[in-house]
Amino acid sequence: MLELRNVSAAYGNIQVLHNIDIEINSGEIITLIGANGAGKSTTLMAISGIVPVRSGKILFEGKSIHTLSPDKLVAQGICQVPEGRHIFPALTVQENLDMGAFLRNDSEGIKEDLDYVFSLFPILAERRSQDGGTLSGGEQQMLAMSRALMARPKLLLLDEPSMGLAPLIIKQIFEIVKKINKDHNTTIFLVEQNANQALHIADRGYVIENGVITISDNAENLLHNQDIQKAYLGI
Ligand code: ATP
Numbered sequence: 001m002l003e004l005r006n007v008s009a010a011y012g013n014i015q016v017l018h019n020i021d022i023e024i025n026s027g028e029i030i031t032l033i034g035a036n037g038a039g040k041s042t043t044l045m046a047i048s049g050i051v052p053v054r055s056g057k058i059l060f061e062g063k064s065i066h067t068l069s070p071d072k073l074v075a076q077g078i079c080q081v082p083e084g085r086h087i088f089p090a091l092t093v094q095e096n097l098d099m100g101a102f103l104r105n106d107s108e109g110i111k112e113d114l115d116y117v118f119s120l121f122p123i124l125a126e127r128r129s130q131d132g133g134t135l136s137g138g139e140q141q142m143l144a145m146s147r148a149l150m151a152r153p154k155l156l157l158l159d160e161p162s163m164g165l166a167p168l169i170i171k172q173i174f175e176i177v178k179k180i181n182k183d184h185n186t187t188i189f190l191v192e193q194n195a196n197q198a199l200h201i202a203d204r205g206y207v208i209e210n211g212v213i214t215i216s217d218n219a220e221n222l223l224h225n226q227d228i229q230k231a232y233l234g235i
Pocket residue numbers: 011014016034035036037038039040041042043083193
């Protein structure tokens with residue numbers, strides 16, 4: 001479904017991604033793990049058209065997409081839930097969700113998806129008239145994920161969904177990521193510092209160090225890899 005071929009990206013003169021290759025098949029959950037500053041968010045932002053690709057190619061369903069603008073990528077089915085959520089604080093929960101469906105005009109489908117996100121996160125239905133900025137961190141994460149789901153993505157890019165959340169909420173968020181993947185065969189690319197949780201729901205994973213992909217394997221092998229255990233799993 002998605003292929004990064006030899007992708008490099010930079011902020012000004014500082015190159016952050018160095019010739020990375022990643023492949024994601026339809027229906028998979030893939031995780032990208034790495035230390036602070038390794039280039040995880042930059043990888044997601046290169047896919048979603050926010051950080052320009054300096055060299056290499058990104059293909060989505062066989063077509064080259066690395067020159068498309070973020071709105072065109074959303075229309076093609078690629079949606080990112082950014083690190084730090086970035087919900088619209090002065091808009092209500094309902095209005096944030098409406099923004100997620102901004103590019104759509106299939107009112108029946110939008111209604112179905114609204115019912116679906118409220119079934120995933122019933123608290124959002126209770127809070128639908130509340131301003132987004134007044135939600136708790138966990139609720140804001142749920143809203144950011146729901147807003148992305150309102151675009152009915154084929155590929156959902158999740159950047160550190162567990163960041164700053166209490167363990168119980170983290171567990172719930174990971175269970176729901178798995179459920180989203182199963183319910184609609186939504187392909188998921190998950191960036192996480194919480195490598196242990198991420199590898200427990202992922203099919204495969206990549207490790208990025210200083211902007212270079214150093215390891216790629218199935219999740220089971222990564223969980224038992226001693227270097228990964230030492231560096232990322234605290235074992
Ligand atoms: P974290 O887990 O801390 O979010 P990360 O793996 O997601 O880390 P990135 O956010 O992709 O890492 O950052 C990779 C490198 O790019 C870092 O050295 C960072 O300082 C740099 N960087 C990120 N955003 C910018 C920017 N807008 N301008 C300049 N440098 C940036």
